[in-house]
Amino acid sequence: MPPRVSAPRPDTAGHFHIDTAPLFPLNGYFAASMIKSELYVSAHSGRGFPQSSRIFFLTTFLFGSPFTLLLAQGSAGSSSLSGPAKAGTTNRIVAAYDGGKITAAELAEHQDEAFFVADAEQNAPTDHIATSDEKLARHLAAMRLLTRIAGERGLTKAPDWALQTKLIEQRVLSQALHEDVRHQVFVSDKEFNDQWATNRYFILGVDTIEARRIGISQAKHGDKALDRAKEALAQIRAGQKFEAVAKKYSDLDPKTAQIDTYLANFWGKQSGLALAQLGEGKVSEPIATKDGYELVRVEHLAMHRNPGDEEARNNLKAKVTELAIADHIAELTKAAADSFPLAKTTEPSRPAGSGSVRPANSSPPTSSAQTVSSTNPVLLTCGLFTLNHQEVHSLAVARAVATMPDDQMLEIILQEDGYPIQMGELARNMGFAQRPLVQKALRYQLDKELAEKAKALILPEFAATMSFDEGRVRETYDTKFTASFEPLLEYDFLLVSPGVSATASGEERAGAISNAQARAQSIIQRIHDGASFDSITHETGLQLMAGQSRVVGESSALFPLVAGLKAGDVVSQPYEDFGGAGVIRVKKYEPRRKMPFDIARNYILVDFRNEALTELRRNFEPFLLEKYHFVFGAGASTPPRAATEGAARQH
Incomplete structure (x- = not known):
């Protein structure tokens, strides 16, 4: 049987190892929380995955599988937004802006990065049709400008930035682990066919059930109602016809022994799930009802939304795969919680900075790491990840609750990021932090965070400098202003x-x-x-x-x-x-x-600026690039303001 990942265990030196063990059947505890429940009856809205399941997890989860998140580049200070050239590319300038340029080699570095490409597409201009290369160049220029502005405005020196870099690193590592799981789950043809034959209704859900019923009244038979139901079931299983047994035992209308159509949750969600799992042509165990007990013979199950055979097969394969992924994520979550507990402490001397973001070419912290002074004690440890008093307090200041005690602020951090902190440490222990694509993803996420902070800072400044045609202001006053x-x-x-x-x-x-x-x-x-x-x-x-x-x-x-x-x-x-x-x-x-025009004018201008700010947020990159004289293609090698980098820095 293929191995699965078990909880990392420390050796006597404190290093962690990964054991392998036989894969246990899937359970639905975690799966049920991942797959949205609907009003129809399905396995996902009730109990867990059938115990007959054997979805195997490839051993390449541990050995050599690449990180599948293809993100873009760098953080300020260690940004790879201007990375090394790929083989076969050139230093030909393809785009320029105030204070910078982009070469074909730099552009090529981002062409295969799915998330960078997606962001570039999302921020593409709407006033003309841009090529894919232009979209990438525009987004790369915008990211460089914003991270440059962030550095010039001192955002990387903000008190809470050290904490944010730590938390971003944990989120990226955690996401890398999740993505690796998703891309290593494999459902064999045999496993799929077994699930199709036995569990397709249970997993995909049913809308209606065509069935026959035998009812035993509690009011009529009292404490013997259940025994009577079991007696009737025994006779059916001994070979007697369902209708004949119904005539002898059922307290329901005789018509209920004939085939009729019922909503899947007619007997309640759990009983509906049991009937879906039972399958066609089978008779259920006694089902408790408000009137006693019923035996139900399932004649036909109508699958949810009545898909065709091919669609149903595709849906089943997708859901079986998701359940397998969820099961392994649940196992890893438990392994992370067991091996990397969130330990609160007020001890003043603990390794400091070990949870911070490290350049790609640096080594992990060692036992000789710098210690934190008694005035800045470590408050939390989780593997190599630590949080100290200054970092926790910096978040309280940033959220305008500077007087909040450390323990309360720490609890908020754990509520928001406790899961990625632990999963990130598990991923780090498994070597994810050393993967080049994970390092690139981390740098890109840091750059995105800085870019968002810079954007929030300069948006109001941009809006304040906007001017509006006085004729438009007057027309608005005459035709629309009613105050x-x-x-x-x-x-x-x-x-x-x-x-x-x-x-x-x-x-x-x-x-x-x-x-x-x-x-x-x-x-x-x-x-x-x-x-x-x-x-x-x-x-x-x-x-x-x-x-x-x-x-x-x-x-x-x-x-x-x-x-x-x-x-x-x-x-x-x-x-x-x-x-x-x-x-x-x-x-x-x-x-x-x-209201007189000279007073109303100010209110109208405020409305204009708010409208412009909304539009500016939607189309920020085009506005930013226009402001910094972005040029793509012809003319990029001699931009009109290539030598005016100082003009950009004034913002």
């Missing part, structure tokens, strides 16, 4: 004080307010009859509140009283305010009006 100011009232208020003490009863206060309203109404009538507002203000019991202003919304009680009044007009009814009742004399009333 307005609510009606505004400037007025004098002649208050009739209630003249009641703070200790007065509610009844006394209500009476005083009523008297104040009556006097205010009398004053309004006197003014309408010709008296002067100003002459009345000096009378006893009145207080002039001059120079008041307020917004008068259309839904307010005051709006219908003042709408349309002119300066000098007195409101026709008393108005309660300032703890009493009073008379309002209008000084100025402005109805609702559109």
Whole structure:
């Protein structure tokens, strides 16, 4: 039987080795979490993979299989975005930009890197049809520009960058291990044919089941219902016809002994799975129902979505392979957890920097590694991976929770990256960190992270420098801008004080307010009859509140009283305010009006910049390359600003 990977074990010197052992049957614990459950009944939404499975894992998983992730290049400081030339390529310049150029040899380095090619395609310009070489050159130039900007802005010296490089390394190593598993799983023709013959309905799922039923009522037979069901099943297995046994034993409608179509989950998910696994022409064990027990003879299973034979075979092979992959990932996950535990510690003297990213040509850390001082203790170890106080605290600062205790921040890190930390250490122990393609993938992921940080930094700066045609601003104001100011009232208020003490009863206060309203109404009538507002203000019991202003919304009680009044007009009814009742004399009333252009213009420009920023995020690379005068093909050898590298550095 082919070997499988078992948990790495340390020898007396502390080095780890990989044992091999017979491959155990697959279980569905991990598989069930990887394959999406659907509403139909299938193995993936219920129990694990059938115990009859024997999917073999190739021994090349351990020996010499290449890392299949084909990613692009480098990190700042050790970037391979300008790598060595391939044989047969030239130093002919194919593209240039402010402060840099790209040769045919450098371009060739990326032509076979699937993820780099995918990123280049995603960021390709939309205003013209670009060749594949131009797309690669554009993306390479953009990455170089952004990583250069990141270095010039000091992003690689940010307090949390050391931690990020460590975590990125673990993620890349973990991903490399996952990809290696995916590309080394093999399903033989015999294994596939066995699964097709015995488990295709169980794995692919069924929508409906054509079946016959025998039901034994719990209410009728009590504790003997199950024994009666088993007795009926024994007679069927002894050779008696299902229909004959149904006539003798079934408490269901006689029609249920005839073939009928049922939804796959008619008996519940687990029972539906059991019937799918049972196969056509078989009779089930007693199935517990709310009324007792049933025996079900499966006549026909309708596969989920009713695929054709070829499609069903392809689907089965894909899912069997995924289950095998999931099983091996689960085994490796357990091996990683057992061999590389996440050990929290506050001991001050432990190897430092052993989990950091190392250049491709460097050696792993040794036992003589530099130790961390007592002021910066190591808080976590996992194999060669370590995290110290400064690294953990730097993340708290970056997330604006600088006062968060280390143990809480460390717990957040483990929740987010505990799995790749452990799987990364298992991959490192298996030699993945020494694979050139893994090293290249790591450098590229670091560059991508720096590029994203630089992009986030300069996007608002780019947007702030954008200018917009004044005619467009005016047209937007005239045709689309609708913001307005609510009606505004400037007025004098002649208050009739209630003249009641703070200790007065509610009844006394209500009476005083009523008297104040009556006097205010009398004053309004006197003014309408010709008296002067100003002459009345000096009378006893009145207080002039001059120079008041307020917004008068259309839904307010005051709006219908003042709408349309002119300066000098007195409101026709008393108005309660300032703890009493009073008379309002209008000084100025402005109805609702559109926001003036000189104020609205700023809001319109903000909207324009936000829209432009959204578009800029979608098409950032074309904008960046235009800003830095990217040239491809003819003219690249003499770019208009090849000597103006300083212009790029100002950003």
